[in-house]
Amino acid sequence: MKVVISTEKLSKHYGKSGQIKALDELDLEVYEGETFGLLGPNGAGKTTTLRLLNCIIRPTGGTATVNGYDILKDDIKVKRVTGMLAESPGLYEKLSAYEFLEFIGALYDVPSDVLKERIDDLLKLFSLDDRRDDLLEGYSRGMKQKVLIAAALVHDPPILFLDEPTSALDPRTALIVKDLIKKLADSAGKTIFICSHILPIVEELCDRIGIINQGRLIAVGTVNEILTKTKTKNLEQAFIALTGGVEEKELLAWREHRAAGT
């Protein structure tokens, strides 16, 4: 299988002596047509990984290639072949959905005749067609998320980076997005890199997953491989086993302290 994303000791350290390791020596390979999920608690380094792979920020160590392009030397080419759904991106609230998608398409050099058709199709797909001319400021959070997913798809890239793609979506739209991701991977041959901490989504959609904690990749493989390795029954238990959790007896300890004090 062809490797389309490959990282080699990819690192991003902050601070004067690099003491804050947002990402530490990540070695990872993602194959063409694969849906790969990166799981991790808040602040683990998931978004940093996506931003590095999409050339939004530069690594402090190591390197990576995306579709054969070096993220350090060919940033424009990398961006051209990737679509990015950021976790908390800024929308232009004073644009309509159509105008916003038209703008994003133009940024990626989609020819205008193709762009018009594609925007129409995407708006229909996400049931936004009847509100295409409404300003985005009037959209709900879920509707905005749909527009952002459409924006990541509008130039039809072979590789998609999706940061928390179903957060803020209602169950029906979440299902559409899940089905779309499956379809994009199965029928359109897209390579999809998902970052999330919603375990069922990752479990359902991803061929392989990686678990990252405090900037380090601590496990990688299929769900079954990770369950076997951690000797757990489900992904939630495996995740807690790998990243740590709170002991059951600690959950109500705060009440006992108060009782002791009164």
Place this chain on the structure above:
Amino acid sequence: MVLRRKNCWRGGSIELPAPKWFVIARNEYRVITGSIRQMRRYFPYIVIGLLAVYVFFIAPAVVSIFIDDFLAFVISVVAVPVVQIILFMFFFYLMIVPISDTLREVKTEQLEIFLAAPVKAGDVLLGGFLGRMPFYVIAIGVITGTFMALLAPLGLDPVQNIIIMIVFVITFLSALWIGTVVAAILRTRLGKTVRGKDVGRAVSVIIALPMIAVMYAMIGGGLLQALVDPATGGTVRAVLSLLPSSWGAEIFVAFASHPGSIVATGLETMLRFGGLVVFFVAALWLGAKAANHAYSLESTSFTSPKAKPDGFFYGAVRSLGGGGSSGTLLASIFKDYGRRLENLSWIVYSVGLVALIAIFLSDPFSSPEDPLRILSVMAIPLLAGFTVGTVSRGKATLFLYRKSPNGLGKFVKARLQQSWLVTVPVVADVIAVATLLVPQVTLFPWLANVMLASLRAVASVVLLLGLALLIPVFAEESRERGLSMMINLMAIIFTTIGLEIGFSRFGLGFGKMFPNLDPFTAVLCDHLLQTAIISVAGMVLLYFGMRKLSRIE
């Protein structure tokens, strides 16, 4: 799959893509005109039409009122420094417009769109600048049109007219471009942390203060006279002559002194005009070079601001709030207020404004009642208004109180106390210093002024908070909060002025009712009565404001 019907980068169809700066400029223009989408298509024509009406009809008509004075002025010795100062102020103002606009709401979220796309940083910078250009052109058109109208009666030849127009356009575009670059860099530096955004808002509040100082100094501070005087103005003139806006001013005055004769000022004009063009090109080049530093999502700080343990100050605040839960509530509200640099910046701004008005625009205080009489009209409402601000930042805070038992009453009480704790000491200090400026002032009038001004501050806070509750604004955005603050300020300033006028016109003043009363005592009594009226009005507004707040859904 519908999406794969045509694939642009795999050679589905051939079309030359639009330049990225153009795409970004068009988007920026769409965003700015988002609120007037229905007339977006006609907007440029409307602007051009209105500008033409201004340039060809309104400006000449306005200028004709004082054209004789201007013609006398333009050949006088003060012409060069005055035009230099005026152009410098326009230059400075246009430079801070994009900076102030950016700092008010530092947003970096949209940067991710650009940084994720195959776009160069220079295109983002240039596109953003060009997208706002139609609005900049309005400002440049109005300023240039006014100056051209002033020059029209002199009979400049067409070449001189064209050169002057180009000079104005280049000078002001340089200012706007520099402002745009600085704004982009500041956005990157400040936008990634909450603290940085707070610093941005704080700076945006006081950034205009130096320009206000220069303006007031020109109007009432004898700045122009000092500039013309060789003994006092030499250094400032030398500094001014280094600025590009001054080169334009010198061309303007040279042409005005030699209308119709480009040869008379040929070499000087060429040098200054060339200098301006070189400056503009250099600014463009350096700005484009700086673009890579202007757009980045690299984190600048991983340290989050930490709260220190409460010291003596917050202990005192708790006690002043009555201790217990009331004291805790007041201390919490005070911390939220005091830890926002923007709030402190408003205090600095209002004190600075009052100082500038007192120094440059008002007559020197000659009797003990002057500070109280003069500062009560404008300064105390200003200081109180900028402290009280809006009800709360976001409705979420308000609902914290709404969901707790008797929460709304506790909230209003704590907000009143917090505003008093900030406003009263500031007002007391200002009036104390102002009264000390009165020649041979004694202790009693000084104390009386401080006490009565403090009382007025207390009453003003009640009125302003009542207004803020009655017309509540819960926006996080500085612009909306600023607008709300200004409306409330106008309301209290007009109330105070109305009371002053009412007292003098209808004979309600103690000085008129009791002619034997000495002027100082009369002013104190007037002041006390006005304070009582403001307090009563404030309490009524507070009552209705609380009712409104309790019904908000």
